[in-house]
Amino acid sequence: MAETTLTHIGRTEPRPAGWQGIAADWSSDQRAFKNVSWGKAMMWIFLLSDTFIFGCFLLSYMTARISTRVPWPNPSEVFALRIGGSDIPLILIAIMTFVLISSSGTMAMAVNFGYRRDRRKTAVLMLLTAALGATFVGMQAFEWTKLITEGVRPWGNPWGAAQFGASFFMITGFHGTHVTIGVIFLIIVARKVWRGDYDVGRPGFFTSRRGRYENVEIMGLYWHFVDLVWVFIFAFFYLW
Amino acid sequence: MVDITPADAVPPAEVAEMELYHPHSWWTKYVFSQDAKVIAIQYSATATAIGMVALVLSWLMRLQLGFPGTFDFITPEAYYQFITMHGMIMVIYLLTALFLGGFGNYLIPLMVGARDMVFPYVNMLSYWIYLLAVLVLVSSFFAPGGPTGAGWTLYPPQAIMTGTPGGQDWGIILMLVSLILFIVGFTMGGLNYVVTVLQGRTRGMTLMRLPLTVWGIFTATVMALLAFPALFVACVMMLLDRALGTSFFMPAIVEMGEQLQHGGGSPILFQHLFWFFGHPEVYIVALPAFGIVSDLISTHARKNIFGYRMMVWAIVGIGALSFVVWAHHMYVSGMHPYFGFFFATTTLIIAVPTAIKVYNWVLTLWRGDIHLTIPMLFALAFIVTFVNGGLTGLFLGNVVVDVPLSDTMFVVAHFHMVMGVAPIIVIFGAIYHWYPKVTGRMLNETLGRFHFWVTFLGAYLIFFPMHYLGLMGVPRRYNELTDMTVMTESAHHLNSFISIMAFIVGFAQIVFLFNLIWSIRHGREAGGNPWRATTLEWQTPETPPAHGNFGKDLPIVYRWAYDYSVPGAKEDFIPQNIPGSFAPSREPA
Numbered sequence A: 001m002a003e004t005t006l007t008h009i010g011r012t013e014p015r016p017a018g019w020q021g022i023a024a025d026w027s028s029d030q031r032a033f034k035n036v037s038w039g040k041a042m043m044w045i046f047l048l049s050d051t052f053i054f055g056c057f058l059l060s061y062m063t064a065r066i067s068t069r070v071p072w073p074n075p076s077e078v079f080a081l082r083i084g085g086s087d088i089p090l091i092l093i094a095i096m097t098f099v100l101i102s103s104s105g106t107m108a109m110a111v112n113f114g115y116r117r118d119r120r121k122t123a124v125l126m127l128l129t130a131a132l133g134a135t136f137v138g139m140q141a142f143e144w145t146k147l148i149t150e151g152v153r154p155w156g157n158p159w160g161a162a163q164f165g166a167s168f169f170m171i172t173g174f175h176g177t178h179v180t181i182g183v184i185f186l187i188i189v190a191r192k193v194w195r196g197d198y199d200v201g202r203p204g205f206f207t208s209r210r211g212r213y214e215n216v217e218i219m220g221l222y223w224h225f226v227d228l229v230w231v232f233i234f235a236f237f238y239l240w
Numbered sequence B: 001m002v003d004i005t006p007a008d009a010v011p012p013a014e015v016a017e018m019e020l021y022h023p024h025s026w027w028t029k030y031v032f033s034q035d036a037k038v039i040a041i042q043y044s045a046t047a048t049a050i051g052m053v054a055l056v057l058s059w060l061m062r063l064q065l066g067f068p069g070t071f072d073f074i075t076p077e078a079y080y081q082f083i084t085m086h087g088m089i090m091v092i093y094l095l096t097a098l099f100l101g102g103f104g105n106y107l108i109p110l111m112v113g114a115r116d117m118v119f120p121y122v123n124m125l126s127y128w129i130y131l132l133a134v135l136v137l138v139s140s141f142f143a144p145g146g147p148t149g150a151g152w153t154l155y156p157p158q159a160i161m162t163g164t165p166g167g168q169d170w171g172i173i174l175m176l177v178s179l180i181l182f183i184v185g186f187t188m189g190g191l192n193y194v195v196t197v198l199q200g201r202t203r204g205m206t207l208m209r210l211p212l213t214v215w216g217i218f219t220a221t222v223m224a225l226l227a228f229p230a231l232f233v234a235c236v237m238m239l240l241d242r243a244l245g246t247s248f249f250m251p252a253i254v255e256m257g258e259q260l261q262h263g264g265g266s267p268i269l270f271q272h273l274f275w276f277f278g279h280p281e282v283y284i285v286a287l288p289a290f291g292i293v294s295d296l297i298s299t300h301a302r303k304n305i306f307g308y309r310m311m312v313w314a315i316v317g318i319g320a321l322s323f324v325v326w327a328h329h330m331y332v333s334g335m336h337p338y339f340g341f342f343f344a345t346t347t348l349i350i351a352v353p354t355a356i357k358v359y360n361w362v363l364t365l366w367r368g369d370i371h372l373t374i375p376m377l378f379a380l381a382f383i384v385t386f387v388n389g390g391l392t393g394l395f396l397g398n399v400v401v402d403v404p405l406s407d408t409m410f411v412v413a414h415f416h417m418v419m420g421v422a423p424i425i426v427i428f429g430a431i432y433h434w435y436p437k438v439t440g441r442m443l444n445e446t447l448g449r450f451h452f453w454v455t456f457l458g459a460y461l462i463f464f465p466m467h468y469l470g471l472m473g474v475p476r477r478y479n480e481l482t483d484m485t486v487m488t489e490s491a492h493h494l495n496s497f498i499s500i501m502a503f504i505v506g507f508a509q510i511v512f513l514f515n516l517i518w519s520i521r522h523g524r525e526a527g528g529n530p531w532r533a534t535t536l537e538w539q540t541p542e543t544p545p546a547h548g549n550f551g552k553d554l555p556i557v558y559r560w561a562y563d564y565s566v567p568g569a570k571e572d573f574i575p576q577n578i579p580g581s582f583a584p585s586r587e588p589a
Helices: A018-026 A038-067 A089-116 A117-150 A163-195 A214-239 B026-031 B036-066 B075-114 B118-140 B171-199 B212-241 B267-300 B308-324 B335-367 B373-399 B399-405 B408-441 B445-472 B489-522
Strands: A081-082 A086-088
Touching: A038 A163, A038 A214, A038 B171, A038 B212, A081 A089, A081 B267, A086 B075, A086 B399, A089 A117, A089 A214, A117 A214, A163 B212, B026 B399, B036 B075, B036 B118, B036 B489, B075 B118, B075 B171, B075 B212, B075 B267, B075 B408, B118 B171, B171 B212, B212 B267, B212 B308, B267 B308, B267 B335, B267 B373, B267 B408, B308 B335, B335 B373, B335 B399, B373 B399, B373 B408, B373 B445, B408 B445, B408 B489
Parallel strands: none
Antiparallel strands: A081 A086
8 A cells, every 4th residue: 555655756867847847747757646645546536537427417407407498497486495484595505505514624624633643533523524414415305305395306397497306306416425425434434543443554344455544534535525516516506 | 758767777666565455265366356367357258248249239230231131030129229239338348348447457557567456446346347237238138128229329319219129118227227337337447547557656667668558548548537427427317317207308209199298308418428428438449459559569560669759649639639529420410510610620630649640650660570470460450440440530520521421331331440340450469469478378370360361351341341332322220221222233232242241250250269268278388478578567477477466576667668679689679677778768859
């Protein structure tokens, strides 16, 4: 397993400048990205691929929304909650967004405490992140239920273009699946941290690889990505 | 690009030795194996098996086209099912899986000097999910209504309507699920290949010392990781259209006098998503072939590859350009004509790096010490078929030429030449080349030469006449051509001739499969480096390479992969792991 820190690469020759220098660094010996472990590189590349998936989903949704000949339901009204006698637009979505962004904060703190080898705080913060993520999914379930009872279906809704419900369930469902998978893995990694697996280098159950505290950070990369995607969904689906 | 790693210096190890998983039982050694070499063989065997199904399907299609009305069991519905499954299997489940899952898994770790892929467990999962995808695909043959007959492009709205075989049965659903599984499985493997090449190389192995095979497979994998998402999304959306009644791709439509529940969707959107995947897919298949053929030519012509750096940049350039040409598959779809102008331009620009590659192959051959071994024969055949298919690509890239030709056999001839015959010929050459490393024995020479000549000439006799049929106006996708005015008597004869050639070429492949199996036990002993090649996979202490590939110490690389016929050297090749400064360690700048 690759070590994260690069101590000394032992190169003394003059290094080329400018574009040639960039190309030479990239194509240099053994590793294109110095200081990047295998696991982290793999997560970054996976996230790049996943970006294309969400990008295609959002572009398809935008195509449908631009080209529809019937009115698109107004998100401010559809996603309003009646609280205290008045309709507050997007209130639930606002809370959901707040919860998910906060979970990114707790995740970042968990990474920090992980590198300080503070097992207890790391595990607690990861579990807190997982709890916030689960809250998000729970509120999403509430939102789905509300829309379904109001008559929104993948094939139609009372207010306009049928693609509204189709895109909504597909995109938020796909994102919610990502959050759910994230929550499951957060709990798994938190358990490993709590048990001290990364201190004693205990081999993984399936992979028989020894984990390191860097796994917390790799988990964090995924989690921040899922948050970032939500920001785009929020902007393009709810605010548009 | 400047190779700043000196020829003699031994750079210190930046990465600690990887922890290998050591299997404890027969099951974990040969079945649920985490060794990339075993996974490669599993991938290759599965891809070949499903490829044989596609071969038989092509025979059935040729039976119908060559001898119309003779075979009652080939109904129009069955014909469309054969076409669909043949195309999808060949492009995705055979070519993509064999090049990336098969050759990628076997060659990347060996060629970059690694013990294994960076995450062997994920790599193993990749194969098993691929196998599941293949099984789901095969199961559609036995599902009620049979497999989908939507054409390999699965265009909506017809793909999920009643008139199309499998459209309202299980066929299309199983196809979409199988594709989604394939993409999930491929992503697991693909991440491994990319990270292994970028981060897992041995000491001294800079990117500019990689054999071109690795460059080709690496670039193709990066492209696949960015292109398959579009297909994934298209599959999910069509699955929702079919299963839940959404209307992403389905416009308001009347079927059998009845208004369907769908409305407001865009079939063109599917085409854009599909071809955003589909065009890079052509190069996902072609780039590994380019890389492999470069190594075959250099090794068997005993000469360094001409213009190594340009070869690398051409691979990368083709990879990048292939993401901005997709709509040249859609000139007749009704999209905005200005798009056609843009996409025709980008399409023709791709000819530049491609031509660089072809010239460099030819210049590598020029005044080389050409050994007409079987891999070399296949490599030469590739240049011919690829140039042929590439030139017709220039025809079809222009809107005005494409519009009249796009629904004719000319297109069938073009894409079979360029992405059917050409890459498969490279696969054959590569198998003859690397089989001695995989098994320790050579493939039988006589059977091999028979296989080559029948395959090469036969494939030409199948697909070259199709150009003429296309120019005469013979449409593709039709199962019954008897009463059409374009079908003159000579066209019918030509069709029957093509069919007979297809059977002969198909049977030659059975000879090849026999050779593969027979030579495992009875082939001539190969030794460690029968082709006297320079790359690391031929320098392993054991043949076939043992678990962990390189014995106790990983090799250290001192030079590029193409030190053939170096003046002053004792032999006509210097392996990459041999130190010494009398020879250029890289292509002279």
